[in-house]
Amino acid sequence: MRIVRYQTKNEAPKFGWLHDDKIGEIEGDLFGAYKRKEAKTPLADVRLLAPSEPSKIVCVGRNYVEHAKELGNDVPKIPLIFLKPPSSIINPGETIYLPPQSKQVEHEAELVVVIGKRARNVTAEDAKNYILGYTIGNDVTARDLQKTDGQWTRAKGFDTFCPFGPWIDTDFNIADALITCKVNGQPRQMASTRDMVFHVTTLIAYISSVMTLEPGDLIFTGTPAGVGELKHGDEVVVEIEGLGELRNPVKAEK
Numbered sequence: 001m002r003i004v005r006y007q008t009k010n011e012a013p014k015f016g017w018l019h020d021d022k023i024g025e026i027e028g029d030l031f032g033a034y035k036r037k038e039a040k041t042p043l044a045d046v047r048l049l050a051p052s053e054p055s056k057i058v059c060v061g062r063n064y065v066e067h068a069k070e071l072g073n074d075v076p077k078i079p080l081i082f083l084k085p086p087s088s089i090i091n092p093g094e095t096i097y098l099p100p101q102s103k104q105v106e107h108e109a110e111l112v113v114v115i116g117k118r119a120r121n122v123t124a125e126d127a128k129n130y131i132l133g134y135t136i137g138n139d140v141t142a143r144d145l146q147k148t149d150g151q152w153t154r155a156k157g158f159d160t161f162c163p164f165g166p167w168i169d170t171d172f173n174i175a176d177a178l179i180t181c182k183v184n185g186q187p188r189q190m191a192s193t194r195d196m197v198f199h200v201t202t203l204i205a206y207i208s209s210v211m212t213l214e215p216g217d218l219i220f221t222g223t224p225a226g227v228g229e230l231k232h233g234d235e236v237v238v239e240i241e242g243l244g245e246l247r248n249p250v251k252a253e254k
């Protein structure tokens with residue numbers, strides 16, 4: 001099932017499920033008991049929202065060997081984790097703003113896990129039972145500030161630096177899916193999810209040994225090699241095979 005969050009006119013946001021190009025409302029609790037109503041609202045008639053409202057966004061750094069190398073870093077022996085604030089979230093298709101504090105904002109195409117059930121001290125063997133599904137993310141990063149600050153909160157945390165969506169796929173197969181990023185149609189990143197250093201179940205076990213993961217929380221699983229700069233007027237598209245594409249324009253902040 002593909003889960004969307006959407007809004008029609010001035011109504012409150014709702015969860016829905018996608019059938020071809022029609023949406024049906026999900027009535028009840030997406031993380032508990034719910035009903036799928038008939039899919040009859042055309043996708044073209046709604047505004048798609050970021051498909052989850054996470055309490056936190058946990059990200060994994062240097063989880064692809066070639067990306068760690070391109071920035072001159074070693075591959076970590078245990079997962080390297082950091083947080084992005086929920087205030088950095090934007091909806092699919094919305095604009096990424098380049099803040100005046102940075103001269104080097106870059107894209108990071110990533111597979112994103114959406115948590116389905118509260119998780120604390122979960123084992124890797126059991127971790128799949130805590131996954132609602134997968135979506136596409138762009139871990140937008142002010143690379144210059146990441147280097148100068150040491151701590152990554154500012155570099156990763158600007159408003160608009162967390163586009164994800166357009167939907168959550170509950171049946172997505174992560175074994176060997178191609179992740180690509182294009183800027184203005186030019187390929188920048190391309191790798192398979194099989195190249196991850198730490199796999200999703202290991203990440204859930206590791207992160208849940210530190211903090212409780214809540215339903216709707218996101219895990220950005222790291223970016224492959226090929227990260228590069230975003231400029232005013234660009235369009236960045238992250239695509240994951242079998243999952244879809246996430247498209248955002250880029251503008252300089254006024």
Ligand code: ZN
Pocket residue numbers: 059060061108110139220222223
């Ligand atoms: Zn990242």
